[in-house]
Amino acid sequence: MSRLVVVSNRVAVPGESRAGGLAVGLLAALKERGGLWFGWSGKVTREPSGTLHEQVEGDIRFVTMDLDRRDNDDYYNGFANRTLWPLLHFRLDLVDYDRDKREGYRRVNALFAEKLAPLLRDSDTVWIHDYHLMPLASMLRERGIGCRIGFFLHVPMPSADLVQALPEHQRLMSSLYAYDLVGFQTRRDVERFLSYVRLYGDGKVLGEDELEAPDGRRLRAGAFPIGIDTAMIAQQARDAVGKPAVRALRKSLQPRQLAIGVDRLDYSKGLPERFHGFERYLQRHPDQKGMLTYLQIAPVSRGEVSEYKLLRNQLEQIAGHINGNHAQPDWTPLRYVNKNFPHATLTGFYRAARIGLVTPLRDGMNLVAKEFVAAQDDNDPGVLVLSILAGAAIEMKEALIVNPHDLDGVADAIAAASTMPRTERIDRWRALMDKLQDNDIGAWRMRYLTALDAPA
Helix, strand or coil, rough: CCCEEEEEEEECCCCCCCCCCCHHHHHHEEECCEEEEEEEEEEECCCCCCCEEEEEEEEEEEHHHHHHHHHHHHHHHHHHHHCCCCCCCCCCCHHHCHHHHHHHHHHHHHHHHHHHHHHHHHCCCEEEEHHHHHCHHHHHHHCCCCEEEECCCCCCCCCCHCCCCCCCCCHHHHHHHHHEEEECCHHHHHHHHHHHHCCCCCCEEECCCCCCCCCCCEEEECCCCCCCCHHHHHHHHHHHCCCCHHHHHHHHHHCCCEEEEECCECCHEEEEEHHHHHHHHHHCCHHCCCCCCEEEEEEEEECCHHHHHHHHHHHHHHHHHHHHHHCEECEEEEEEECCCCHHHHHHHHHHCCCCCEEECCCEEHHHHHHHHHCCCCCCCCCCCEEEEHHHHHHHHHEEEECCCCCCHHHHHHHHHHHCCEEEEHHHHHHHHHHHHCCCCCHHHHHHHHHHHHCCC
């Protein structure tokens, strides 16, 4: 079995509290095969970019690279998060077309390639993750790297017409031809990529997801929906019942039900629409008024970016409006919190909730939806209300599927979830949980790596 090399924007180095679901899966693969995890250190330094740091734990080397202020601003804050992020989430109106940022993105990817290439062996299997590093394989190939290289896009793949609106889109997208396998979250993401290849990429689709680049090089594309560490989340939720924060939340609700949303503060998550959907629920179902409290946890991200500042202000205004119109002396309908909570505490909150609200306007997968289900009490589970525009909706058909723009539909789904009989809740939960157990984070990474290692 070849050595595995994982490359990502950030690295879950030993001693840091970054061991999320993806990190757990990648670390398991690295422990199994031995290998290297390479990426940005997260440090922004006054020294020129490129200083490397190394840690070793067992058979795994963790190698990280510092960036200077200019590179961080151009590559990460700039092109990755102000150009690619909105583009990949279908928000062409928010795309930043700054050419300097675009060149900075390529400059930092070239630096990744320069520092990583000497660490690689011909027999390695390299797995590169997400939109930050799309051109990296092509730059490694330019440096003579011939080993198998795969790419996985964790966010959505937009339609071909949106992608071609990006200046120099062919320069970016054709870099994907340097991979042996390009992985996506869903089949519809694969189809959008294939459409781009046909319409604008000067490539050919040969069938069975095999592609041919303009220079004749062949590669494959495929859907590999990511899972969670289902057993760990379920156990974590059971253990969290006794945590002070979880007990305090339960006590504060009595005797009301809880609806919960947990999202990074981002325009892709559809939080204004969700707030308005909850308000529509209060208006359309006055018989349920006072029966349900909605808790929205939305930690601030990219708080220095103007679009995110505007979003935060908008949500505060909507929350105040809802509570001003509907609150009672002993009941606040919407609790809006911009605080981070430990993951173990969040799973306890999920378990306490009758309803999980996961209604993004666009999401590659959305693991909160899966964690909410895994955290439930199997004897009295809650109900997931899930956006049709999340990748998870393709797998999780037993959830109540909604269009996040259809406020009446969201309102009625909340009402249905609140009053759903226990037997139906158990049936829906059981079907969802079976899928989560069959397609957990371990199954996901094994399926992808098996496909990447398969002969061309």
